[in-house]
Amino acid sequence: MKTHKLAKSYRISEGKHFRMKDFNPADTGHWHSREHAQKALEDGIARMSELQDKLYAQDRWAVLLIFQAMDAAGKDGAIKHVMSGVNPQGCQVYSFKAPSEEELQHDFLWRTTRNLPERGHIGIFNRSYYEEVLVVRVHPEILKSQKVSPSLVGKNIWQERFEDIRSFERHMARGGTVIRKFFLHVSRKEQKRRFLERLDEPEKNWKFSAADIRERQCWDDYQEAYEAMIRNTASEHAPWYVVPADNKWFTRLVVSTVIVATLESLDLAYPKVDDAKRKELEAAKKVLLSKK
Secondary structure (H helix, E strand, C coil): CCHHHHHHHCEECCCCCCCHHHCCCCCCCCCCCHHHHHHHHHHHHHHHHHHHHHHHHHCCCEEEEEEEECCCCCHHHHHHHHHHHCCHHHEEEEECCCCCCCHHHCCCCHHHHCCCCCCCCEEEEECCHHHHHCHHHHCHHHHHHHCCCHHHCCCCHHHHHHHHHHHHHHHHHHCCEEEEEEEEECCHHHHHHHHHHHHHCHHHHHHCCHHHHHHHCCHHHHHHHHHHHHHHHCCCCCCEEEEECCCHHHHHHHHHHHHHHHHHCCCCCCCCCCHHHHHHHHHHHHHHHHCC
16 A cells, blocks of 8 residues: 555544444454554654645645544654654644633633644644533533533533534634544554553553553443534545554654645645845845855
8 A cells, every 4th residue: 555545544424324443443454563653653754844834934824733542652752753843933732631610710721722722733632622512522520620500511512512623613714724534443452551551661551541441441332422413513625534553653654644635735835935036136246155
């Protein structure tokens, strides 16, 4: 499988018939090993750096990358490795954990909306407003702490939130924000292996939390919530990519390929100067050449 096909292989732009069981977390396409994919990943990172420079210079589009996954699926590592070649000046990364007291005083989209990327920038959300149809759906008692009037929390609360998210993403797309969403699909078996690794290796102990085990007990509920999320919010302007995550090297290759394909689709170019600006540049050059 060539890299240009990877961007389409895991894309969900119409979620009506999406089923989680149709996607294998251990899939690696025709890529047989880390070594096989390493050169392609390096090329992708280099190409991304080139395109990001044009994105920043052109200052017309914003790109929002959203990462969602179960614990230990590799979100942090994917972001770290795939974005290693970009200029930090044109990239904004935000991680969203439990809402603060200030954030709970607003609607569920508020805290992420104020951190959306500017034009010319790539914004990365490590978790996002989608937590409101994932962890909150699995643990509905959280709704009680969100200060939402009980009269607004009916039996259709999740469909209403899906509708709000779809409308929000459509609005953002119409305004020039290109949205790409990644669900890193890890298997329960691989998550267990990674948890044990965190417990056995002292340098990884800090990554582990007792909450990870509590959430793991809700595995099936989370799988249902993720499936409903993708079914209800995948669209042409804000597609989901269900990325196999049991092999980190393949996860990173797929994410890199999707980002490059997205940037290439924007027809990016450095701004061209008009005649007045060109004369100004020529005058400046003459001044510089005439003096030591």
